[in-house]
């Protein structure tokens with residue numbers, strides 16, 4: 409490796425001597441000239457005679473913090489700067505990127521990772537990307553301290569300010585929606601709407617108008633013009649959950665909108681331009697769905713510009729105690745119960761459990777014990793037996809849909825919901841029974857005639 413002593417080298421600022429020493433030695437071994445500082449005051453002094461080729465700084469130190477120095481260096485166009493910190497929550501990570509950091513190392517870090525970050529930063533220094541300044545965003549409740557979650561926070565911090573579409577993948581209940589919200593909160597769009605739509609929860613014939621809105625008279629029950637989610641999210645972020653389940657016909661429509669940035673309401677003639685950032689999520693293997701012909705490859709490319717993979721809870725058990733205590737405290741507060749806490753043994757027992765329903769299942773367990781446990785300290789015996797993961801309750805989605813339809817004063821709400829309900833059951837039963845009507849009817853516990861009658865009536869009612 410080439411010697412870099414012709415530049416003023418790499419400067420490391422950290423009040424922790426151990427970190428400084430280990431990092432400095434590794435960088436020197438790699439051929440760089442390194443200067444060490446234990447506080448930012450020393451850096452300011454040194455800046456009178458020299459500038460670093462790269463600065464690596466801690467965030468919280470006695471005296472002035474690293475981010476203040478970072479902002480000043482950015483103003484003077486000195487850098488690049490890599491930030492390292494044991495504080496790895498989304499807000500701190502994103503604040504570092506906003507202040508101008510080119511990378512963020514979560515302590516404790518791997519030395520190879522640090523060396524790679526230094527090399528990358530120096531290589532990219534010739535083409536620095538502008539980072540728009542923005543005020544600190546409020547902290548939000550995406551919690552975690554495990555290595556995989558730190559990586560997720562790092563990624564969120566890095567890409568929040570961009571307008572790139574993001575695909576969040578992960579099993580059910582891993583926090584995909586919270587990640588989408590964090591991306592929104594940390595972006596310049598934070599004062600605009602965040603709108604979420606679960607594409608799997610909406611009957612396919614209603615999905616188009618949910619997304620793009622409709623004009624009065626566009627179909628039976630459309631008594632007045634209604635704005636779709638795209639319009640509602642204008643300038644902000646649209647979160648499309650369960651994107652893998654979107655019917656192909658709508659995938660085509662969505663693709664056109666994403667490509668052209670404009671759309672018509674259902675039954676409308678006015679072309680509407682949209683400036684919405686899309687964060688999509690799925691618990692399915694989207695590549696497999698593309699291979700099976702169930703998902704459009706071109707749409708996947710549009711959505712999957714940056715991917716954030718949320719690991720299942722079993723791969724980040726280190727987060728369980730933190731999450732459990734948070735959920736227990738929240739549940740007690742919400743339910744107006746006296747504060748409760750887990751005994752050490754109970755926390756240990758929880759951390760060893762399997763949670764097929766991931767964070768959502770852990771949250772439900774904490775709510776349950778908050779109510780059931782009699783004492784203020786939760787003991788292992790209070791936890792009960794591990795149960796199978798409760799799946800996301802579809803009636804929640806139905807309730808949301810009904811609330812909205814009622815609020816908008818839509819017509820024939822009951823009939824439309826019933827139709828959708830029947831159709832989903834019938835389609836599922838027919839699919840599970842290879843199209844055999846009698847078997848499908850038996851599986852559902854209805855007579856064959858009922859099934860045939862319902863098949864006859866549960867058709868889309870769009871007029872045109």
Ligand SMILES: Nc1ncnc2c1ncn2[C@@H]1O[C@H](COP(=O)(O)OP(=O)(O)OP(=O)(O)O)[C@@H](O)[C@H]1O
Pocket residue numbers: 549550551552578579580581582583584585586587649689691731767768771800
């Ligand atoms: N890291 C986390 N910190 C705090 N709360 C979390 C975290 N991850 C998930 N949760 C909570 O767990 C529940 C499920 O999270 P969320 O709805 O974001 O999951 P999801 O992956 O979108 O689920 P699904 O695939 O079923 O839609 C929510 O109540 C959320 O607040």
